[in-house]
Amino acid sequence: MSFSLTGKNILIVEDNPVFRKAMRDMLYGLQADIVTEADNGIAAINAMTKSTFDIVLCDYNLGQGKNGQQVLEEARHRKLIDYRCVFVLISAEQSASAVLGAMDSKPDDYLTKPFNAQQLLSRLTKHFVRKNYLVSIEKSLAKGDLAQAIRHCDALLEVGDKKMQMQLLKTRAELAISAGDFDKARQIYQDVLAQRELPWARMGLGVIDFQNNNIEQAIAGFQSLVADNPMLMECYDWLGKAYEALDQFTQVENVLQQALQLSPQSILRQKKLAEAADKNGNLEAAEKAYKSVVKLGKHSVHGSCADFAGLAKLYAKTNATDEALKTLAAMRQEYANQPEAELRASTLEVDVFKAQGKDELSQKALQKTLELCESLGNKVPKDAQLDVVKTCLLSDEHGIAEEMLHDLIHANIDDEQFLNDLRRMQSDIGMHNHSEILIQKTKQALIATNNKGVALYKQGRFKEALDLFEQAIQTMPDNKTIIVNMLKIMIHDLKVNEFCEEKNQRTINLFKKAKQIGVDQHKLGILQMEYAKLRHSQLAKH
Amino acid sequence: MRSILENNGVFPTILASTVHDIKNSLGTLLELIRQAAAKQNDQATEFDQLEFEAQRINHSLMQLLVMYKIDARKFSLVIEEHVVADIIKEAIDQQARLSRLHNIDLQVVCDEDLMCFCDYPVISNGLASVLNNALRYTKNTVLISATEDSGYLRIAIEDDGDGYPQKFLTADLSNSGELDWVSGNSGLGLYFVSVMACLHKDADKTGYVQVDNQSSLGGARFTLYLP
DSSP states (O other): OOOOOTTOEEEEEOSOHHHHHHHHHHHHHTTOOEEEEESSHHHHHHHHHHSOOSEEEEESOOSSSOOHHHHHHHHHHTTSSOTTOEEEEEESOSOHHHHHTTOSSOOSEEEESSOOHHHHHHHHHHHHHHHHHHHHHHHHHHHTOHHHHHHHHHHHHHHTOTTTHHHHHHHHHHHHHHTTOHHHHHHHHHHHHHHOOOHHHHHHHHHHHHHTTOHHHHHHHHHHHHHHOTTOHHHHHHHHHHHHHTTOHHHHHHHHHHHHHHOTTOHHHHHHHHHHHHHTTOHHHHHHHHHHHHHHHTTOTTOOHHHHHHHHHHHHHTTOHHHHHHHHHHHHHHTTTOHHHHHHHHHHHHHHHHHTTOHHHHHHHHHHHHHHHHHHGGGSOHHHHHHHHHHHHHTTOHHHHHHHHHHHHHHTTTOHHHHHHHHHHHHHTTOTTTTHHHHHHHHHHHHHHHHHHHHHHHTTOHHHHHHHHHHHHHHSTTOHHHHHHHHHHHHHHHHHSOOOHHHHHHHHHHHHHHHHTTOOHHHHHHHHHHHHHHHHHHHHHO | OHHHHHHHTOHHHHHHHHHHHHHHHHHHHHHHHHHHHHHOGGGHHHHHHHHHHHHHHHHHHHHHHHHHHHHTTOOOOOOEEEEHHHHHHHHHHHTHHHHHHTTOEEEEEEOTTOEEEEOHHHHHHHHHHHHHHHHHHOSSEEEEEEEEETTEEEEEEEESSSOOOHHHHTOOTTOTTOOTTOOHHHHHHHHHHHHHHHHOEETTEEOEEEEESOOTTSSOEEEEEEO
């Protein structure tokens, strides 16, 4: 296949002028004609916001500021590059796993310095051939059409190109998991493993165990995997998730410590470690982790004011009030004019100033907290809301606290991990089981509504069932169970009754909402597939 | 000073960081040599020699770093299925300049559809360093061939030079305890490739390396077996 760099929009990100020139010369020598250069991470991101690149060649080590990993993470996170772009990470480091392990999103390829023009061209050719081959699948996925992506993948598998077979099977299994079709995914992984012991297939089986709620079995699988593949960082994350599901935070902490010792650069992993250590009361470990998070966050798209607040909270807990205030000052500087940062800061100041005996300042901070909370409304992240509740409870603002608790519990009644956080907070301030009655009552109400709704649905009384859920959603906004039930009914309604555009639009909106509030992809996937099938036969009729 | 290093076990880490730093400098040096060479065509051979030596240092440092990582349990292979022809091409690309430099006839016999399970950069780099040796010691021709051989992938690199010295022929390459033969660049390179081969495992099969002077071309023959 003839492949040319002519007409390809290429970005070079490299801080060393010698290498930058070398790469530019190399590219021009390979007939490239559109080459942009950036000598640091911010310049690279800026270039990507202005132009769509076909190829990004990015050095890992960019001196001060963002590194190559952070550039890639931000570019993907902000959708500055899409599936068509070939992103190549370049480094002097020989072993790919050492660098890639820390990464939550992987580059298309990894090149070790020094390399020559022939090497570069061979690699790029390979990736364009591969991307070209898979483009139908990726395009469907970018549109959010899971069913179509699966059809394309199956069609390619049918062709039976030996060179692409493994890649396609891996993709097909991942698509099956997204669609909630665990049997299909398991079958693929087992077939692959019968041929060869490959870590991704073994890990896939663990993920299926996890999603099927066989947590213990998942843990056993992940553990034996990391024992054989110590640099398989993703696997530590799954182990952590599994222990978290069992509420075993000592284990979560251990696993993450182990992973971070091998590759300390992952901000999301450090964040998880900080939270777990904090929950376990290992304040020293938590402090160390939070400090790393704050430091890594400076150049990362995943950095947030919540990291500073976490560190400041920790200091407040140990009565290191000066340190706490210093951290908050640093946060205000880094996140100037961000109401969420201001809210987090003032919430903490209420307690800190009180501890310092500065009651007047504490009162002022409380006023500000309540004002900000009011004006921001539901834009306040739930962990920050929980902090406000805590402060209110400690400052005798019980009316406001109870009101917020009521809303928080109703909105998050099926989020057991959040409810545990809430319980932990109340125990910490000597109000053990304070909201337990409300939690249980809300749970029962949800169950009752669901049962009633499902019963109505079974009797074919779709409209009544939907009305009931519609009503329930007013008091429990963002409740995943209700949204999923509504979707089920809507789809069934479309199937058995005459197709109507208004109902169809409502279904589409519900899908959007479900995605937005974070319904598990595999639960949503089953419905997406069913809906796609329905639409398919609908369109065929016309 | 010595005791501080020993007590904290910092020496390996300092060593690794230092090697990294040297590698970075070397990378810049290599580029500068290339750029200078491009400007002065008439002295090309000297620049080529400079580049060749710098490449060699780079290879040795890279091997040292990987060995350190294995020792510190910070290394695991990334096994995927790859097209064998791509791996061979990568090794040839790396050594493209040298084969041109010595005007060597480089032949490849490999089925385009041949696949294998391995760590792509590890194996292609290993083959590149063996190829580097072959290109240096051959007279006219180097042959790279790949076939399937009773459950293993077999990649051979042969030349028409004088063959391997006796110490390599009698060495037990898979025994990392017996290292008398490991000296000089080719010895280190062979040792490294055989360690990497050993890390490739499938069920009860383990990768290995063989060297002999049975080449059909009349010189040295290196053979890598991957399960």
